[in-house]
Amino acid sequence: MGDPEVAHIFPYSILNTPPPSEEWRVSDLIPDFWTLLYVFWDRDRVDTWRRKINTGFDEPFNLICLTPDAHDMWNMGQFALKPLELSSDNTELTVKFFWQVPNKYQPASRIDLLTEPASSEGLGEGAGRWLAHKDSGSSEPYIHSGQVFTFKTTGPKNLPLPSMELLEMQWYLQRSFAWCCWMAKHRLGR
Numbered sequence: 001m002g003d004p005e006v007a008h009i010f011p012y013s014i015l016n017t018p019p020p021s022e023e024w025r026v027s028d029l030i031p032d033f034w035t036l037l038y039v040f041w042d043r044d045r046v047d048t049w050r051r052k053i054n055t056g057f058d059e060p061f062n063l064i065c066l067t068p069d070a071h072d073m074w075n076m077g078q079f080a081l082k083p084l085e086l087s088s089d090n091t092e093l094t095v096k097f098f099w100q101v102p103n104k105y106q107p108a109s110r111i112d113l114l115t116e117p118a119s120s121e122g123l124g125e126g127a128g129r130w131l132a133h134k135d136s137g138s139s140e141p142y143i144h145s146g147q148v149f150t151f152k153t154t155g156p157k158n159l160p161l162p163s164m165e166l167l168e169m170q171w172y173l174q175r176s177f178a179w180c181c182w183m184a185k186h187r188l189g190r
Contacts, residue, residue: 003067003068004065004066004067005065005066005067005068005071006063006064006065007063007064007065007066007071007074007075008057008058008062008063009062009063009064009162009163009166009167009169009170010053010057010062010166010169010170011075012057034046034050037049041172048165049165049166049168049169052163052165052166053166060159060160060161060162061160061161061162061163061166062162062163062166063162064162067131069129069131070131073129073131074174077100077174078099078100078129079097079098079099079100079131079174080098080100080170080171080174080175081095081096081097081098081149081167081170081171081174082095082096082098082167082171083095083164083167083168083171084096084148086161086164089156090153090156090160090161091152091153091154091156091161092150092151092152092153092161093150093151093152093161093162093164093167094148094149094150094151095148095149095150095151095167096146096147096148096149097143097144097145097146097147097148097149098145098146099144099145100174100175130142130143131143133147
């Protein structure tokens, strides 16, 4: 499906805050990225994420290799990787793959906050697109929600794995981003 491309776990665009303006804009009401995260997550968790990204943006801990199609789907929020475990010697990182499930709610829908979201377990595609697992060794070559993958390195100092902390942040934000994209698509009638 093409040669791998380097994708950022934490996108550079989030670091760019617009310069202050003399004129008042509606966007001035939106808090900056980090302030907004504190609304939803506890201070320790957000501070951990922030410290990690402040140590370097284009460092290996913030990078992951994906095929061009997977990179595009990653940027569109069509799948997310849930970090599960990092080995004690930092040589293996286990993640779980999830397609984002589009919901059937309309923008003006009212739902109970305790409504459990639809599961994507076993789903084999996202938004009509699919990804193949090259070395799956099974009769089913397509990646399904719930599949577990392990990233490995022989040298955690020189060839570090992606950051567990940034993958955790990505997990939460990808899921939120997919919902926002779905809402925008339906509001614009596309």
